[in-house]
Amino acid sequence: MRAWWFVCIVLAAGMCVAQSAAADSKQGDRVALLIGNAQYPDSDSPLTTPIQDIRAVGAALQRRGYTVDIAENTNKRTMQDTLSAFFDKIKPGADVLFYFSGYGIQSNKKNYLVPTDGQIWSEADLRRDGVTVDWVMTEIDRRGADAKVVVLDAANRNPFERRFRGYSTGLAAVSDPPANTLVVYSTAPQTMLRPGSGTRSTFADELVGPIGSDGVSRAAFDKARAGVSAATQGAQVPWIFSTLKENAGGWADPRPVPSRPPRTSTEAARPSDPPKPLEPARQETARQETAKLEPPKIEAPKPPSGPVADPAGDFAAAKRTNTRQAYQNFLTRYPTGAWAERARAEIDRIDAAAAKPSSVDVQALTYSREDLRTKAELDRAIERNPTDTGALYRRGQLYAMHREFQPAMADFDEVIRLNPQDVEALNNRCWVRAMIEELDRALRDCNEALKLRPNFADALDSRGLVNLKIGMAGMAVRDYDAALRGNGKQASSLYGRGLARLRTGETQEGNSDISDALAMDPGVAKEFARYGIR
Structure with a gap:
């Protein structure tokens, strides 16, 4: 009998060890980065809440099993390095959260997060010094993350916009986030917050509790939204946009948004207390408050009349x-x-x-007689067979070489529609989009090409150019390094890496790369100048 008890004890201990090992294997599967920028030299006074906010939310995330990195008062270089290190921590299938508190500005419906040393006097300065939220989401998704949360508390009135705008615009609504993503704004798009005077913002205060009780879930953010709206009497209503997969890891929570914030311990009714009926006047007030907090009901649009809708x-x-x-x-x-x-x-x-005036030289180049002959042949081939991807691709290249970017884009679009896995067309469309400043879309095309063909030198070179144009010099150096490992004689990669190294402070290495690139191709500097990069 004792022998059987001994066997059971050993088995139970083994199960505990196995469970512990399984729990350990989950370490790193939940990662979070929280950036709080409060000390902006260009601001009359520092923001009072970002640092305490990210510390409080970070502590709540740690208690829920997240590996948390916190970065405070990051300049551009630190912000780039912090984001690069964060991206490297993301494992395929991980749950990922990114939280930013500080100044944010929108430009052309894109949101830019501002580092503490941002020198912003114009739209062009914003694109140079700011970090786009779309780029952060794209990189998180590219690393294979499953459930993704991006939290933006960046609609504070800032000292930068008044330099080049007549009014502050608030953040732009997210338009096309990756699948299985939850984007949370501390207040609605196109609205601004006045900096608070306390040590913690209402938004962070109302978020910490629900994360502790519900974890990182839609339900937690819905509760925070209701709590902020009630605490500010409707002056601040957080905004949530979701592409979460239904029932994905507990993220899609079927419970409705609570009609009022959770009661405090002092006002919670005892279980034995029967609910007291409200007086008619208070009933009406409660009904109105509940209506404020409940999301609006959206009626399904009626299908169009006529032919079947597609x-x-x-x-x-x-x-x-x-x-x-x-x-x-x-x-x-x-x-x-x-x-x-x-x-x-x-x-x-x-x-x-x-x-928008483009910094890229978009003046079309004159076609040579041979190029005109080639284009006429391709036009005829496409007219005979509109699905001839080879002819479409070659014509797109011809357009791109002559800086006719819109028709080039149309041809590459059609090639990719016919064959979504055409890595050459994806790479070319990435480059064309970089030329017309569609930088976030360009990044997606390059990422897709590299997903299909890892270490594709041309796509790495194109992505290096995109990262250089959006101001992510550290990421550009990485891409150009990888491109040169695949093709060490490509002058554009060498010159691009030289420029990126200069921007990251590696002056000697950068000048050496530029000198070597000019020796290989004396015209490469003019080529980059046409790209809008000097």
Whole structure:
């Protein structure tokens, strides 16, 4: 009998060890980075809440099993290095949270997080010194993260916008986040917060408790949203955008948003106390407060009359045409819904590109007689067979070489539509998008090409250019390093790495790279100048 007890004890101990090992194996599967920027030299006074906010939220995340990194008062270099190290920690399938508290500014419907040493006097300065939220989300997704949360407490009135704008615009609503992502704003898009005087913000105060009780979940952020709205009497209402997969790891919580914040311990009723009926006046007040906090009910749009609706197919057709009128025609038929929002985003992109002076030399080059002959042959081939991907690709290259970027984009779009795994077309479209300043989309194309063909030197070179243009010099050095390992005689990679090294403070190494690149190709400096990089 004793022998059996001994065996049971050994088995139980083994199960405990196995469970402990399983728990240990999960370490690193939940990672978080919280950045709090409060000390901005260009501001009359420091922000009072970011540092305490990220410390409090970080502690709550640690208690829920997250590996937490906290960075305080980061300048541009530190911010880049911190983000690079954070991205390297993300394992495939990990749950990832990124939290930023400080100053943020939108430009052309993109949100930029401002480092403490940002020298911002114009839109161009913002693109140079700021870090785009879209880029952060793209990198997290590229590293294979599963559930992703991005929290932005960055709508404080800042000292920068008044230098080049007549008014502050708040943050822009996120338009196209990766799948299985939750984006949380401390207040609604297009609205601003006045810096608080306390040591913690209302948003962080209301978030710490729900994270402790519900973990990092939609339910926790919904509770925080309700709590902030009630605490500020509706003056501040956090905004949530979700592409979370249903029932993905407990993230999609079916419980409704609470109609009031959780009661404090002093006001909680005892279980034995029957609820007391409210007086009629108080009933009406409670009904109105509940209506404020409940999300608006959105009626499903009625299907359009006429032919059977096919918004996906019709949007793809508009995308192939890629003109403002094509998207406007799409909106006439589909005025509401997700596809309509995508069409409006495309119209905004076209309008922004038309209105924005580009630093890139976009003057078309004159076609030689041989190039004209080649283009005529390709035109005829495509007319005979509109799905001839080889002819479309070659014509797209010809357009790109002559800086006719919009028709080049249309040809590469069609090649990728016909064959989504064409890495050469993805790389070329990445480069073209970089030329017309669609930098976040360019980054996605390069990432997709490298996902399909890792260590593809041309795509690494293109992504290095994109990272250089968005101001992520450290990431650009990495890409150019990898590109040169694949093709050590590529002058553009060597010159790009030299510029990136100069921007990261590696002056001697940067000048050496530039000298070697000019020896290989004396025209490479002019090439980068045409890209808008000097």
